Amino acid sequence: xxxxxxxYETLLYEPDGNVLVITLNRPEKLNAWNGKMESEFLDxxxxxxxxxxxxAIVVTGAGRAFCAGGDISAWSEDLxxxxxxxxxxxxxxxxxxxxxxxxxxxxxxxxxxxNGHAVGIGLTVTLACDMRIASERAQFSARFVKVxxxxxxxxxxxxxxxxxxxxxxxxxxxxxMIDATEAKERGIVDRVVPHDSLLEEAMALADEIAAxxxxxxxxxxxxxxxxxxxxxxxxxVTAEGFAIREARRQPDHAExxxxxxxxRAPNFGG
Numbered sequence: 206x207x208x209x210x211x212x213y214e215t216l217l218y219e220p221d222g223n224v225l226v227i228t229l230n231r232p233e234k235l236n237a238w239n240g241k242m243e244s245e246f247l248d249x250x251x252x253x254x255x256x257x258x259x260x261a262i263v264v265t266g267a268g269r270a271f272c273a274g275g276d277i278s279a280w281s282e283d284l285x286x287x288x289x290x291x292x293x294x295x296x297x298x299x300x301x302x303x304x305x306x307x308x309x310x311x312x313x314x315x316x317x318x319x320n321g322h323a324v325g326i327g328l329t330v331t332l333a334c335d336m337r338i339a340s341e342r343a344q345f346s347a348r349f350v351k352v353x354x355x356x357x358x359x360x361x362x363x364x365x366x367x368x369x370x371x372x373x374x375x376x377x378x379x380x381x382m383i384d385a386t387e388a389k390e391r392g393i394v395d396r397v398v399p400h401d402s403l404l405e406e407a408m409a410l411a412d413e414i415a416a417x418x419x420x421x422x423x424x425x426x427x428x429x430x431x432x433x434x435x436x437x438x439x440x441x442v443t444a445e446g447f448a449i450r451e452a453r454r455q456p457d458h459a460e461x462x463x464x465x466x467x468x469r470a471p472n473f474g475g
């Protein structure tokens with residue numbers, strides 16, 4: 206059964222074959238992140254996980270920005286209304302977005318197609334994605350220090366993993382805005398492409414991933430996320446052994462072997 210679009214207030218949910226495109230859609234606010242967007246983003250990831258037809262996800266932004274950071278107008282309302290000390294909620298961005306990196310780690314493969322400014326949480330969301338392709342117009346900043354805050358959304362884990370300790374400290378302690386070329390040099394993005402071909406490039410990569418056996422793709426993603434910070438090599442190889450035994454029992458493995466023997470293209474996930 207083909208996937209269908211879902212209606213949200215702050216984002217677009219648009220399946221395209223086996224790929225889901227999630228577009229942050231508050232262009233008049235440069236896609237500033239707020240509690241509503243966060244709740245809808247988490248719901249969209251959950252819906253994609255439940256949809257067998259979706260095998261990869263592309264996240265991008267509408268208009269000039271990917272996401273220009275948290276919605277500061279909401280912070281101002283909190284301060285003026287005396288709610289700055291309110292109880293933390295796991296579903297509100299101003300509390301550090303704890304569920305977002307966890308949901309992305311558990312989701313189907315996610316490619317960030319960064320079309321413009323990725324600032325604050327707009328940067329950290331991309332770090333929790335599995336791959337990052339940037340438009341030549343994109344700009345990046347871990348700007349938390351500039352507003353008297355600390356990095357969140359899993360970025361104190363993912364920024365050193367993605368870019369290395371030195372670059373992580375540079376971004377976090379300076380709050381400097383950098384362009385796409387420097388972001389590539391610092392390892393924050395994987396590729397920089399012409400602006401007009403950004404979505405095409407991201408979709409091509411997503412289609413390439415989606416053409417692989419879904420069960421093996423998920424097991425590989427899970428292993429890498431879980432083992433990236435595991436210092437005990439015995440635990441790493443034990444987890445790998447369990448996963449490959451599980452993979453051998455999956456229909457996708459049998460289909461790959463059979464297709465090789467029969468000299469035909471495999472039909473995965475059928």
